[in-house]
């Protein structure tokens with residue numbers, strides 16, 4: 001591999017790696033990491049999640065008096081991510097619009113690889129470095145969830161998986177997923193509607209009373225999918241609602257969940273009739289757990305120092321989504337998310353500036369150097 005981060009990035013995005021198909025990119029990264037002198041290990045996360053590759057973990061030995069530093073990115077992309085043909089126009093890398101670009105998260109992968117290579121090539125004394133490239137981040141953080149965290153010796157970690165280089169995300173919300181089944185009573189809609197209980201009507205009344213959209217500066221709630229019903233001449237007896245809520249504050253999240261249930265109770269209560277009863281089933285699960293790292297924590301301070309040294313303004317903020325960092329923080333590793341330059345992600349308009357890739361690689365290099373002092 002070369003130290004030109006743009007070239008390396010272009011190579012990576014040309015390798016198909018939609019979630020559960022990370023094999024080829026994993027093989028390339030394992031070979032490149034080994035060539036750089038790392039001990040490389042791949043787990044068997046695919047046995048649990050399907051697919052054809054495991055998480056790739058590598059360790060570069062270094063000054064044994066220092067604790068290791070961890071860098072993390074994900075190998076998988078969203079769809080449509082096969083046959084990507086990157087195009088560079090005026091310093092911006094994009095596609096022809098038929099696929100995503102895959103800068104989410106190949107930008108992070110490339111910046112980490114190239115930043116480390118520069119440090120190794122320079123012969124500079126450095127702390128031990130750990131690298132984790134995960135699978136299936138985009139379909140529920142599956143790789144990070146099943147990775148054996150006891151392999152990680154670092155206490156500080158950096159996921160490169162966000163927008164502008166300079167961003168340092170120090171918190172992310174918890175999320176709760178719901179599947180709600182509302183039941184009514186079937187009847188012929190034209191002949192005997194009075195014998196039916198319309199589950200779609202009950203569900204709609206409940207949804208109208210639920211918390212919705214932005215609840216406050218750190219909480220949201222969204223019913224995102226509704227399905228059910230068979231025909232216009234049948235009073236529907238079963239409707240399924242799928243939704244989610246997020247908050248940086250777990251007690252607020254619990255309150256939102258309680259309010260969603262309260263809305264269902266109230267709606268269902270209106271339809272306890274002599275000819276039948278409405279009811280509901282509520283299935284909820286905590287999708288991922290919030291994290292919040294103080295601005296004066298060493299993991300934030302190091303990123304800030306490296307950014308300032310490069311003349312890039314640090315933008316410390318909280319994020320609105322879950323990522324592998326939620327999983328590692330829960331496991332006791334203080335991990336922030338650094339911007340890697342990606343833009344318009346999860347769309348075929350995805351793009352990244354060449355200059356952002358260069359800044360990202362500079363940042364990885366600068367962080368290792370600053371950390372190793």
Ligand SMILES: [Zn+2]
Pocket residue numbers: 074104105137161
């Ligand atoms: Zn990502």
